[in-house]
Amino acid sequence: MGHFFSPELLDHICNPYQRAGKFAWHFARGKLKRDPVFAHIVKAGYITRHARVLDIGCGQGLLAALLCGMGDYAQGHGEQKADVTGISITGIELMRNDVIRAQQALHGFGSRIQIIHGDMRQTHFGSADIVVILDVLHYVPYGAQTDILKRVYACLSSGGKLLLRVGDASAGLPFFFSKWVDAVVFALRGHTSVRVYCRSLTEWKDQLETIGFKVADIPMHQGTPFANILLHCQKT
Numbered sequence: 001m002g003h004f005f006s007p008e009l010l011d012h013i014c015n016p017y018q019r020a021g022k023f024a025w026h027f028a029r030g031k032l033k034r035d036p037v038f039a040h041i042v043k044a045g046y047i048t049r050h051a052r053v054l055d056i057g058c059g060q061g062l063l064a065a066l067l068c069g070m071g072d073y074a075q076g077h078g079e080q081k082a083d084v085t086g087i088s089i090t091g092i093e094l095m096r097n098d099v100i101r102a103q104q105a106l107h108g109f110g111s112r113i114q115i116i117h118g119d120m121r122q123t124h125f126g127s128a129d130i131v132v133i134l135d136v137l138h139y140v141p142y143g144a145q146t147d148i149l150k151r152v153y154a155c156l157s158s159g160g161k162l163l164l165r166v167g168d169a170s171a172g173l174p175f176f177f178s179k180w181v182d183a184v185v186f187a188l189r190g191h192t193s194v195r196v197y198c199r200s201l202t203e204w205k206d207q208l209e210t211i212g213f214k215v216a217d218i219p220m221h222q223g224t225p226f227a228n229i230l231l232h233c234q235k236t
Contacts, residue, residue: 016069020105047084065105128156130162163232166204168229208233
């Protein structure tokens with residue numbers, strides 16, 4: 001497993017989660033320490049100054065904590081690790097316990113972060129420059145997936161981006177291992193098991209391109225045994 005952030009930066013980002021309990025803190029630290037997608041999003045510069053970010057299926061708000069926490073850390077330490085001046089982040093999350101953890105941990109960031117309890121199939125998306133959907137779209141049926149992606153396209157500004165991480169159902173054993181770990185983590189977070197609706201990488205890209213996105217796929221499982229792919233989708 002990789003280590004993508006310094007221990008000092010991890011402490012700074014994760015410390016607010018102590019207000020939400022031991023599980024919230026351990027989950028935040030473990031996820032940010034070992035999951036490559038968060039470091040990639042920051043280092044690739046997808047999220048720029050004054051961007052309006054919509055995180056669909058935000059969980060306990062890790063991306064929001066990372067972006068705002070990194071900006072504050074950089075200013076406090078005279079570093080230029082991330083220039084996220086003026087960004088605003090709205091998170092939508094179905095699981096009430098995760099919403100509570102996020103709100104308890106992140107209230108100190110004020111109006112920069114808003115966490116909404118809602119179902120992505122029904123909640124209004126508003127307007128955004130960047131939409132992030134990590135590892136959650138496969139929890140809704142195929143028709144609902146298509147509807148959500150169309151609504152994302154409509155809510156994005158001209159040239160806006162969707163960052164969508166999915167599992168490649170054609171990847172064989174790594175994909176099945178990913179599904180098993182996903183189910184375990186889902187249970188540990190207090191959720192009941194649900195059916196999943198997965199696609200191959202080719203099917204995901206075809207769907208997105210039909211909607212109107214220009215799509216690039218980026219392997220996002222470095223240091224892990226999974227079959228995760230980040231789809232960088234730009235509104236054309």
